[in-house]
Amino acid sequence: MSAQGFPEELYADLVLVNGKIITVDSSDTIAEAVAVRDGRILKAGSTAEIKRLAGRRTRIIDLKGRTVLPGFIDSHEHCIRRGLQADWVNCASPPMTSIDDIVEALRAKAAEKPAGEWIIGNWFDESKLKEGRFPTRYDLDRASTRHPIYLGRAGGHNAVANSLALRLAGIDRNTPQPQGGRIEKDGSGEPTGRLDELAAMNLVRAKIPTTSTEEEVEIMVRNWPQVEEELLSWGLTTIHEAHIKAPEALAYQELLNQGRLRLRVGLMLDGMTPYQGYATSDLSRQGLHTGFGWGDKLRVIxxxxxxxxxxxxxxxxxxxxxxxxxxxxxxxxxxxxxxxxxxxxxxxxxxxxxxxxxxxxxxxxxxxxxxxxxxxxxxxxxxxxxxxxxxxxxxxxxxxxxxxxxxxxxxxxxxxxxxxxxxxxxxxxxxxxxxxxxxxxxxxxxxxxxxxxxxxxxxxxxxxxxxxxxxxxxxxxxxxxxSVMDAIRVYTINGAYLEGVEDEKGSLEPGKLADMVVLDRDILTIDPEEIIDTKVLMTIVGGEVVYERR
Ligand SMILES: [Zn+2]
The missing domain is CATH 3.20.20.140 (Metal-dependent hydrolases)
Structure with a gap:
């Protein structure tokens, strides 16, 4: 249907029509349809206008009135490391409702492993537990006294160790408080198992056998597809990854090289304060400025x-x-x-x-x-x-x-x-x-x-x-x-601003990267209470449909 006689390659690759396109441009324009070519937005406008840009090879998606937003940008997460946690016991609530639940889950993991092997749990949150308190070493001892156990709290700033783990780390009543951390002690001076901040947590973590950088990279690359699939199902098209060490950066580089990175990632590399990272000295010595990277999929922000x-x-x-x-x-x-x-x-x-x-x-x-x-x-x-x-x-x-x-x-x-x-x-x-x-x-x-x-x-x-x-x-x-519109900005154009690329993405305007989400309801007009139930039906990165809800 080259009605206007354009050569095929000048038509859109993809058009979305008959919808409500919230463009997030500076005048809050709402359109009916949008066209994409070469991974970028060609034009947003009426369905009739946009249909004229469709040629024989154009994919046409009929939105049937659904709402489209620019893809979501989440500006601070820790995603790729989730791949390393496949063997960990997830102690988040839900499903955990009590310390007993956590003990039971850790005990089940211990039953699979020979004595002496470490059991790692993560994501507990005492405010969500019936008891409303941190588990203690004695709680964790109920899961095992023959396996050292390290249980991290959600947020990454606190942990609990069982008695064996404390012993292996040499932590007892005489251990002095580390600078910038806290070993909690009870009224009699005995450590309770609770450790606050890395300075204290690292005393135990240092005893957990490490995997080599190569192994870590390999595990993260292998487990990335499941991690990424969930992010795409939430409509995220860009994430900013906070404190990235070398193995994580290498894993992302590997995924990109293999053509397996579907969403966009902005890296915040670990500085030295307080992460003992490498970025400040290395980058400043080499004169590399923020924004360098591997293209629009992966860069250092x-x-x-x-x-x-x-x-x-x-x-x-x-x-x-x-x-x-x-x-x-x-x-x-x-x-x-x-x-x-x-x-x-x-x-x-x-x-x-x-x-x-x-x-x-x-x-x-x-x-x-x-x-x-x-x-x-x-x-x-x-x-x-x-x-x-x-x-x-x-x-x-x-x-x-x-x-x-x-x-x-x-x-x-x-x-x-x-x-x-x-x-x-x-x-x-x-x-x-x-x-x-x-x-x-x-x-x-x-x-x-x-x-x-x-x-x-x-x-x-x-x-x-x-x-x-x-x-x-x-x-x-x-x-x-x-307002809902301002809240949408927080997760789109403002996120782009935070990485210095608001001219490249964050709104659906001609020339910008075609990152979009299709929602199952119109979040601009529904009862705000309903927003929390909103589902993403489709996620598009650079004009490519990377997720479709079934
Ligand atoms: Zn963080």
Whole structure:
């Protein structure tokens, strides 16, 4: 049907017609149809207009009224490492409802393994357990005393070890507290098994036999398809991977070389502070600037630095103490001097810093570091990022605006784990809890993330932005809610801005990468309560259908 007599190669490769295309351009244009050629958006418009761009070889998808958005960009996750965890015991809730459930699952794994072999569990969250407390070494001893057991908490900032694991690590009542970490001890001075922050956790982790880099890369590459399939089923077309060490970068490189990377990945390489990473020194020495990479599928978007712990486990650094814990203001893993020095080095080398800072005390440290970097060498549009920004005080918003700092906000936490954050901070401080409306009002660009918690990350995050509702049906500072359209921006164009490529993706405009999702309902008009149930029907990356719901 080359009605207009164009040569076939000038027609679209793919057109989506008869739908509601939310383009997320600057004037919130809504179209009926969209055409794609060579992996990029050719045009959005009416069905009649777009059909004219279809030739004999064009794939035509009839949307039957369904809603299309730009593909979701999640700006802080840890995905490829999930491939290494195939042998781990998943202790997330659900399905775990009690410490007994966890003990039972660990015991079952131990039964499969000879005595002496390590049993690794992960993802427990005491706030979701009947007992409402961390398991202790004695709980884990019920699973096995002949296997060392290491059980990580969701979020990666805390763990519990059984008695054998503690013994192998040489941890007893006389062990001094490590710098930047905490070995919990009971009233009599005996370790309880709980370990807070890497400095303490690593005492045990160092005893777990390591796999070689080659083996790790091989395992991650092998297990990637299952990990990626789930991400695509949630409509994610880009993820930003936070603190990436060499094996993970190598695994991604391998996947790309094999033509097996379907979604787009932005890497935040591990800085030295506090991750003992390589990125700052290596990249700055080589003069490699943020944005270098292997094309539009895989590139380096920054250097990951870190300041504090996590809110749910009460290790995020606050100015004022946690609720019902007058002595606890959280943990800081770096000195201001270390953080500033590394931030300045990255800044001078043309590298973007992505600084993990959740509590207000940590955010001040991050802002101090960025301020010093900008004092040393002013630079417009540096897009240094704060990762998470979980509790922000009003004056800090003004500082963020003035310094031009962007935020990767973990608003995806609100629904699955917001309740534990309310417990930790108290009602009064909720106005500064992932303050999405304030970010917007101050002109601070905020992307969204779930940092591994919950499911269907982008949709759950959009629901959090719009309703501020938690799993226990609490509403966390309704005045910080934003519109559905603004919430969509958080997970599309703002995410693109956070990696410095908002001209390339994040909206459905001519010339941009054709990354799109088709939803099963119109999230702009449904009851906001229903957003959480929204399903992705189809995911398209670079004009290629990479996921279809069956
Ligand atoms: Zn993270």
């Amino acid at each position: 920054g250097v990951k630095l870190g300041v504090d712990g996590a809110m749910g486990s009460r290790t995020a650094a606050l100015h004022k103490p946690y609720e019902n814990e007058p002595e606890n203001r959280g943990i800081v893993r770096v000195t201001q001097e270390e953080l500033t020095e590394e931030t300045v080095r990255c800044h001078l080398a043309g590298l973007r810093v992505c600084i993990h800072a959740i509590g207000d005390r940590a955010i001040d440290m991050a802002l101090d570091a960025v301020e010093e970097a900008l004092r040393r060498r002013p630079r417009e549009d540096h897009r240094h990022r704060i990762e998470h920004a979980g509790y922000v005080e009003e004056p800090q918003l003004e500082r963020m605006r003035r310094l031009g700092v962007a935020v990767s906000a973990s608003i995806g936490f609100c629904y699955p784990i917001g309740d534990s954050h309310l417990d930790a901070l108290g009602e009064e401080r909720m106005r500064g809890y992932y303050p999405m409306r304030s970010f917007r009002e101050y002109g601070i660009v905020a992307g969204g993330n779930s940092d591994g918690f919950g499911r269907n990350w982008a949709i759950t995050g959009i629901y959090g932005c719009v309703t501020r509702r938690t799993q226990r049906e609490k509403v966390l500072a309704e005045e910080q809610a934003i």
